[in-house]
Amino acid sequence: MTIDYDAASGSQTERMDRWLIAASEHKLNADNIIRLIKLVFRIDVGGLPFSPSGESAREIIRNYMDLCRSESVPLSGAGLRATLNLALGVNLDALSALEGSRISIYSKNQWMIRQETDLFIVHTGAQDIDVRIYPTPFFWMSYTGDSLPDEYMTDMLLLGYDFDEDSSSHFYRNPTGGPVDDAFKGRTIQILRRALAGVFSRL
Template identity: 30%
Template sequence: MERFRKKWMQKSAVILTAFTLFTAGVSAAVPQEVEAKSWKQNLDAEEWKYSDPIMSTVYKDRRKESKGTDSFHEAESSIETMTKADIMDHYLDRNNRRVTPYTLIRVVDAVFSIDLQAISDLGAGKQAGTYSDHVLERVREASPKPLSDEEISQFSKVRVMELYWSSFKKRLTAEERYTMINEIFGVNLVGIAGLEGSGVALFSKNQWISQYDTDLFIVETGSDDVDVWVYPTEYFKQQTGLEKNPEELNNRLTKLGFSYSEEKGAFYYADPNGESVPDNFKGQTLGTIIGFIQEQYKDLLETENAA
């Protein structure tokens, strides 16, 4: 009888231990399951600046990097510090994702709201006759037959990009992608990413390239980037009571070669040779306006950021 009682107690102890381990495992698993559901619910509930597939990928990768220790809002704060260029690079370069020219077109549209296909269809952007030697060489290298400069200039920009892309025997780096887009379409994505919060909106290639409700000035270019004009936004007019550019800004633009155009109703510049305005001139123009905003209207930007 005593032997039976000892065996029963030993068996009970084993059962109790197993039960304790099981329930401990369940209790440890529950928070993870709840956390996972919380992440999914938060992802579904948020209104993102970018498309859901892109943001979902970036958030999941962020969570993997933190080994699941970051809360949703910690990861959200981390991603808020990323530029549009950072977001695009992260999405395209993680997990050996297969990237094609059409993938890139789709992602640029999703992240930057810039439609490269539309630019190509309209024949807008950098003039085809001003492609760099680098672009022409890449296109010829990928073409199955010899091509003249004139023949290449007749291709759509998307077709030029396809040939340029296929000349690479490896995966394009982020820098190579940015160079390609800028040289073919005349769209400097890295520079555009830096416009957020600067107070400058950009309208180019017949579409908004960068625009926020509280931008102060608009830089607009023609479809071929041959000319540029600068004028205030409605937000600036409402905040300052001014209907035109401040005189000091116009003085600074005049030094760059701008002059007032009655037709445009704005300070205007056109390339004297009828060619696409070079990147360094665009950079000077944007830098001049941003510098002026920082000196004279920084308080309006601070109001914007506080909102």
């Protein structure tokens, strides 16, 4: 199936939604959606680890599409993204909001966002139970200080991160042994964005 894809304007979620509207008269399947997400977000959801209930992304998408058909409602980009986030822990809306932020995200064994001129990497471990934040090589090519600024260091330590001097990285592990929740990840991103707009704004 060939449907024109307009990548010229709008956020990633807006581009995804436009495509779904344009494709609404066609008989879509889960593979079409997986290819769309890879085209828009550069994420291979088909290669993600299975959900806690043992479902693949393909099965989750297919079940959501079947539900929409059974209830005679149009396929919703927002609903699809919410379903993937709930089942697989992949928040496409949050990733779209980070487009152009100069923050790289590595999660679930693949890059979710990455640009050569990004300044920080958010790296989550297996099952998302830990997260490490560290400056990129491009950061160190541009930053002239001997150490990271006190303001940034304080914000990260107050949030609960430990600092590893050898790698200049901050590390957090969920004490419950479960996945780091979206709220904590959100506060981490807020600190990084504030630092990028402030103490690192000249990089």
